[in-house]
Amino acid sequence: MSEHYHFDQILNRSNTDSLKWDWMNKFLPKAPKDALPLWVADMDFPVAEPILQSLRTCLDRNIFGYSYYRSEAYLDAVTGWFKRKFDWVIDPQSIYYSPGVVPAIGMLIRLLTAPDDAIIIQRPVYYPFTDKIINNGRQVVNNPLKIQNGRYEMDFENLEAHLKNPEIKGLILCSPHNPVGRVWTPDELEHVVELCKTYDKWIISDEIHGDLTRKSVTHYPLEVLCPDYKHKIITCTAPSKTFNLAGLHLSNIIINDPDLRTRWTEEIDGRLSVGMASPFAIVAAISAYNEGDFWLEQLKDYLDGNIRFVSEFFSTHLPKAIVYETEGTYLVWVDLSHYESDPVKLESLMLQKAKVALDEGYFFGPEGNGFERLNVACPRETLEKALNSMKTAILR
Ligand SMILES: Cc1ncc(COP(=O)(O)O)c(C=O)c1O
Known part of the structure; x- marks a missing residue:
């Protein structure tokens, strides 16, 4: 392919219902x-361009009826991407649609904890973590990151002290970490898992920024590093941040625990009926992962x-x-x-x-x-x- 993209081009986003510009x-x-x-x-x-092309093709079908996301083409695109990029072999059965990572985090908090249970986050961190925990009637326990030699690090000693508390059920990990920009190293990630394993806590690993590392930096999916703990890890992924598709509302949540899968389906389909993706989101995701x-x-x-x-x-x-x-x-x-x-x-x-x-x-x-x-x-x-x-x- 010889085409080159021009990121210098200034687009007028006013009057497009854009949250960033209009709202x-x-x-x-x-x-x-x-x-x-x-x-x-x-x-x-x-x-x-390939994503735009797939959206145009979808538009030209002239019908936008109810759609579902589990076609072979869809699952192949998702699994293919993560295998190519991170050598992560995802079982297609573990892929679950959510309209967004934040809605998924809200749902997971409700499925994994009871009211008043506590969840660890590591501030400064993406603020919807706090909102979802509080607004769902759970407690936030903050394990602040610390700055060591000009670099943010996790405070493992403090983390372990918190994990001993039985009221704490799990941790929401931001990997890579918004806003501080850290891409956690294998040692750091393994340390987190080791501690969560010792105290039997689950981990929601929000990896929405995982594709967006600097060219010289490697992101490690938590599950790839620690496969023997994957039943307790839920990984949030999406093409939205990577390919600028946030308004299409599609993310893939990787759930390995069979019981949690059942409860997720009961919640998302049975109680909320929000498990059907838009046809535009589906074709865009397939194209992004195959051709992006x-x-x-x-x-x-x-x-x-x-x-x-x-x-x-x-x-x-x-x-x-x-x-x-x-x-x-x-x-x-x-x-x-x-x-x-x-x-x-x-x-x-x-x-x-x-x-x-x-x-x-x-x-x-x-x-x-x-x-x-x-x-x-x-x-x-x-x-x-x-x-x-x-x-x-x-x-x-
Ligand atoms: C760490 C993190 N998680 C989730 C999101 C948003 O996810 P979604 O739009 O899929 O709800 C963002 C957006 O900035 C983010 O930085």
Whole structure:
């Protein structure tokens, strides 16, 4: 294939019902209407041509009736991708559709725990973990990540102390970790499993960012490293983040425990009836997993460049900022507390002065006070504009 993608192309996303562009004010009420959105994690890049082609073909069928996702073609595409990318042999029987990873986490919390049970998360972390636990009447136990030599690490000693508590039933692992950008090493992941095994706790491994590592970094699916504990591991995967298909609402949840599979089906089909994917989501997922490799390689090159650009920009223009190494995800985690440590003032500096809408560090827990999370999956020109506005606002 010789075609090359142009991630520099600026697309106008206004008036497309986009959450990031059109509905920013609903979720970030303090954002001025003309703020540049680098917040929610979708990309301002057009979808890969083979996926667009499969969607056009689907459109041309002219009928969009009820659809189901378990065709051989679908299961082959999913299993083929994970085998090729991670040498992960997924039993097709373990693949379960969910309209999203977050809805799946909500359902799993309900299936795996009883009201008032406790679940461990490691902040600063993707904030819907907290919401799903609390809103389902369970308790959050935080095992904060610690910064060691300029790098985020898990606090294993504290983790073990928590795991001894019988009220705690399991752990939600963010792997790679949003927002800090760590891609956990095999040693770190094996350590987590070892501890959970000792105290008999389940693990929800949210691997939605697993395809989006830097070119020099490898993501390890938890199940591949620790196959003998896989009955207690539920892995959340999706083509949505990787291929910019979040609005199509499709994710694949890998469930190995037979009893949990039954209870999942009872919940998703029996009680909620949300187990049927859209025909567009199904064809897009098949095409993404069968034909998306080439686009993804080019995307990764572009993201590597954007991440370098951000890092160089801060070291040149705002040298007191600490930019954490983004090993995975397209989200850059920056400590701006040397410039403004009060999270409310920092937020208003970004929104009112810089007119840039970011995910504020404090969204991810108090450990994020003084930080900002930048979504850099946008054309470099947009990124440069946002960074220049931030610089001017901070140095004014
Ligand atoms: C760690 C993590 N999990 C899940 C999601 C969203 O998943 P979904 O849109 O499938 O609910 C995101 C989106 O940013 C994320 O960062």
